[in-house]
Amino acid sequence: MDIVVLVKQVPNTTDVKLDKNTGNLIREGLESIMNPDDRNALEFALQIKAEYGGTITMVSMGPPQAVDVLSEAMGMGADKGLLLSDMAFAGADTWATSYTLGKAIEKIERFDLIICGRQAIDGDTAQIGPQVADFLDIPQITYVTDIETVSNKEVIVKRRLEDGHERVASQLPALLTILGGANNPRYPNIGGLLAACEENAPLAAWNAADIGVMVNDVGLAGSLTHVIKTYVPKFKRQGETLEGTTAEVVRQLIQHLGKSEGASACKAVAATCRLMADTKQEGI
Amino acid sequence: MTVWVETDLCDGCRRCLKACPYGAIDMKAKKAVVLDHCTSCGACIQVCKNEAMLTDVVPREIPDFTDRQGVWVFAEQRKGQLTRVSLELLGKARSLGEELGQQTAALLVGNGVSGLGETLISHGADKVFLMEHALLDVYRSEPYTIAMETVIRDHRPNILLVGATHIGRDLAPRLAHRLGVGLTADCTELTIDPGEKILLQTRPAFGGNVMATIANRYSRPQMATVRPGVMKAEEFPGHKGELVNIEISLTSEMVRTEVLDSIKEEKRAVELSSAKVIIAGGRGVGNAQGFEVLRELAAVMDGEVAGTRVAVEEGWISSDHQVGQTGVTVRPEIYIACGISGAIQHRAGMMNSRYVVAINNDPRAPIFQVADWGIVGDVTEIVPELIEQLKQGRENVIGL
Ligand SMILES: Cc1cc2nc3c(=O)[nH]c(=O)nc-3n(C[C@H](O)[C@H](O)[C@H](O)COP(=O)(O)OP(=O)(O)OC[C@H]3O[C@@H](n4cnc5c(N)ncnc54)[C@H](O)[C@@H]3O)c2cc1C
Ligand SMILES: Cc1cc2nc3c(=O)[nH]c(=O)nc-3n(C[C@H](O)[C@H](O)[C@H](O)COP(=O)(O)OP(=O)(O)OC[C@H]3O[C@@H](n4cnc5c(N)ncnc54)[C@H](O)[C@@H]3O)c2cc1C
Ligand code: SF4
Ligand code: SF4
Numbered sequence: 001m002d003i004v005v006l007v008k009q010v011p012n013t014t015d016v017k018l019d020k021n022t023g024n025l026i027r028e029g030l031e032s033i034m035n036p037d038d039r040n041a042l043e044f045a046l047q048i049k050a051e052y053g054g055t056i057t058m059v060s061m062g063p064p065q066a067v068d069v070l071s072e073a074m075g076m077g078a079d080k081g082l083l084l085s086d087m088a089f090a091g092a093d094t095w096a097t098s099y100t101l102g103k104a105i106e107k108i109e110r111f112d113l114i115i116c117g118r119q120a121i122d123g124d125t126a127q128i129g130p131q132v133a134d135f136l137d138i139p140q141i142t143y144v145t146d147i148e149t150v151s152n153k154e155v156i157v158k159r160r161l162e163d164g165h166e167r168v169a170s171q172l173p174a175l176l177t178i179l180g181g182a183n184n185p186r187y188p189n190i191g192g193l194l195a196a197c198e199e200n201a202p203l204a205a206w207n208a209a210d211i212g213v214m215v216n217d218v219g220l221a222g223s224l225t226h227v228i229k230t231y232v233p234k235f236k237r238q239g240e241t242l243e244g245t246t247a248e249v250v251r252q253l254i255q256h257l258g259k260s261e262g263a264s265a266c267k268a269v270a271a272t273c274r275l276m277a278d279t280k281q282e283g284i
Numbered sequence: 285m286t287v288w289v290e291t292d293l294c295d296g297c298r299r300c301l302k303a304c305p306y307g308a309i310d311m312k313a314k315k316a317v318v319l320d321h322c323t324s325c326g327a328c329i330q331v332c333k334n335e336a337m338l339t340d341v342v343p344r345e346i347p348d349f350t351d352r353q354g355v356w357v358f359a360e361q362r363k364g365q366l367t368r369v370s371l372e373l374l375g376k377a378r379s380l381g382e383e384l385g386q387q388t389a390a391l392l393v394g395n396g397v398s399g400l401g402e403t404l405i406s407h408g409a410d411k412v413f414l415m416e417h418a419l420l421d422v423y424r425s426e427p428y429t430i431a432m433e434t435v436i437r438d439h440r441p442n443i444l445l446v447g448a449t450h451i452g453r454d455l456a457p458r459l460a461h462r463l464g465v466g467l468t469a470d471c472t473e474l475t476i477d478p479g480e481k482i483l484l485q486t487r488p489a490f491g492g493n494v495m496a497t498i499a500n501r502y503s504r505p506q507m508a509t510v511r512p513g514v515m516k517a518e519e520f521p522g523h524k525g526e527l528v529n530i531e532i533s534l535t536s537e538m539v540r541t542e543v544l545d546s547i548k549e550e551k552r553a554v555e556l557s558s559a560k561v562i563i564a565g566g567r568g569v570g571n572a573q574g575f576e577v578l579r580e581l582a583a584v585m586d587g588e589v590a591g592t593r594v595a596v597e598e599g600w601i602s603s604d605h606q607v608g609q610t611g612v613t614v615r616p617e618i619y620i621a622c623g624i625s626g627a628i629q630h631r632a633g634m635m636n637s638r639y640v641v642a643i644n645n646d647p648r649a650p651i652f653q654v655a656d657w658g659i660v661g662d663v664t665e666i667v668p669e670l671i672e673q674l675k676q677g678r679e680n681v682i683g684l
Contacts, residue, residue: 093466094457124469127460140454163548224464227497228498239657239658250669262618267678
């Protein structure tokens with residue numbers, strides 16, 4: 001069972017801070033990490049390898065420093081790493097990214113399964129998996145939470161839907177996108193990490209010429225969508241803080257709600273508000 | 285490619301600085317400089333009024349797309365039931381169509397689903413393209429992609445909107461790739477650019493910390509997936525439309541996956557997205573008993589209970605009740621946030637609520653900035669008092 005795992009290096013968006021004056025992301029001190037879902041993807045690959053043998057090849061498109069996620073993956077047990085790095089790849093949308101990844105995977109001699117994360121935490125599109133699958137003309141199963149069985153012809157997985165889940169069988173080769181939290185990814189081991197740093201480590205870097213693409217078909221130049229504006233979301237509401245004793249603030253709240261259009265949504269609010277008005281009139 | 289500043293042209297207006305999603309621009313001596321961690325995403329190039337931001341990428345010519353007409357919606361159905369987001373998108377498609385002077389169409393794919401055509405028409409579709417086949421019974425990526433590809437190639441729409449459900453986000457990227465068109469993910473806002481007449485698609489990225497507006501200039505249809513609960517479904521009573529049958533040729537060899545079984549679990553998420561009143565709890569609710577009190581308030585207000593990711597992780601409420609970026613998006617009339625700090629990922633799911641009430645003992649909690657009315661206090665005191673007072677109205681006036 002030969003498996004290709006797609007990994008992306010991403011900024012850790014969980015502790016993103018914004019510059020108060022410019023509204024920009026503060027990137028200093030923002031560490032680069034392996035995209036969280038991709039760890040789950042690799043963990044499944046490692047489990048399959050443990051049972052059926054074969055090799056795991058990691059593929060990542062990114063700047064030269066993205067080699068770090070490949071080393072980390074090898075520390076976790078992956079066999080080979082392939083970095084796709086070229087100035088020409090920069091600024092790619094998902095169309096251009098999946099084209100670049102697809103062209104590289106075509107060059108890898110054989111694979112039975114491609115496993116990737118469901119979604120990357122920076123671009124957040126969840127589009128790469130299905131687009132790479134279509135490029136290679138292989139079936140896809142997305143939102144996978146469990147891999148039940150793998151044989152040399154078929155894989156059976158569990159796929160999550162909003163209101164339940166499905167068990168889906170697919171012919172091989174196939175592409176799976178793994179939902180974060182699907183399993184507990186192992187930690188890299190030191191020996192593996194050190195081996196990945198050695199000079200003869202099985203890490204390769206390919207550029208545009210190596211995968212046989214024209215620079216106008218990749219990166220920003222090859223993209224079909226373009227970011228034309230970005231901004232930090234602002235919120236318009238003007239919060240009014242209610243003051244007084246607990247009974248008073250709750251009373252004020254009910255009156256505010258009762259006088260708003262929201263009253264039509266809640267009988268209890270409308271009724272209580274009316275009751276308050278009546279009681280007031282009666283002078284109690 | 286590389287991005288650099290032509291210093292002579294730069295007037296130091298800082299537009300590029302604000303636009304860079306990666307914080308890769310700095311001002312030195314009132315001129316912009318591009319820093320090393322620039323990813324060449326191109327966002328800054330678009331905003332510079334002086335054409336001082338340069339790149340070695342040759343600008344491409346924008347093809348003539350005037351023959352591409354129609355604003356289309358993928359009408360997702362599961363077991364003969366239309367998803368709510370499909371109807372929400374039809375409402376949006378109709379207003380976009382009016383702005384462009386183009387018709388609205390719905391794409392109905394399945395087997396034995398023609399009865400849904402009426403609902404789509406009354407929600408704004410001028411045309412319903414019906415694609416039925418035994419192999420289209422249960423959703424699978426491959427046959428659905430083929431069906432959609434067929435009708436799009438033949439009828440050449442301008443815009444195609446797909447609900448960002450687990451099915452929509454499986455189908456749309458494969459279809460976009462098949463057609464060779466761009467796709468914007470998970471949009472929360474769609475408008476037409478008044479000059480260029482293209483669709484401007486706004487979406488959260490970087491975990492909701494940044495909003496990005498994306499244009500799709502070089503290919504048609506302009507495709508976007510849109511979050512459920514963001515747009516509003518509208519009914520157009522008496523609206524007339526046409527049902528058009530489309531032949532789809534499919535054989536079982538074209539389909540390499542099979543759905544073995546499909547297990548339904550509690551379907552609460554859908555109720556949340558249509559609830560009029562939501563009582564949401566966060567870490568500040570304290571414990572599972574605290575959530576029982578919220579349930580009591582929900583019962584009095586005829587509402588539903590929801591929670592933050594922390595509340596879900598604590599096990600106080602199940603994960604299908606999570607509101608936010610990785611949970612559901614809701615738009616109730618009244619949203620009462622109890623012991624919730626108001627993290628951006630949470631706000632992403634509730635900011636379209638009509639009225640927001642915040643109850644939190646920390647006056648600096650960001651939730652107060654997005655609330656209409658705030659109460660600084662302990663949830664364990666405020667909520668029971670609210671229940672008490674509302675009960676009086678309920679008992680004395682409605683007699684419940
Ligand atoms: C603010 C902003 C908004 C954007 N919006 C859009 C948009 O709406 N449409 C669009 O087409 N592009 C968009 N992009 C560009 C998009 O982020 C890039 O194309 C990116 O390379 C891939 O998309 P993603 O991060 O969303 O990956 P996802 O599709 O979310 O990633 C899913 C999985 O694919 C694999 N993968 C993704 N990228 C790589 C990689 N470089 N190398 C190896 N494996 C990978 C990983 O396994 C990952 O878990 C946007 C970029 C920015 C900065
Ligand atoms: C990629 C990503 C996706 C995420 N998706 C989501 C999502 O979909 N939904 C979501 O909700 N979160 C999401 N999160 C998590 C989010 O960032 C926050 O961590 C979370 O929303 C915080 O939950 P909270 O408000 O319950 O807890 P906290 O932030 O801990 O806030 C608790 C609040 O309660 C107040 N409080 C404490 N005691 C009391 C009391 N007795 N009375 C009144 N107030 C009290 C405190 O002052 C505080 O403001 C996501 C995070 C990431 C990184
Ligand atoms: S937007 Fe253009 S003119 Fe303004 S600071 Fe940036 S490079 Fe200079
Ligand atoms: S190309 Fe993108 S990352 Fe680079 S400076 Fe411009 S906006 Fe920032």
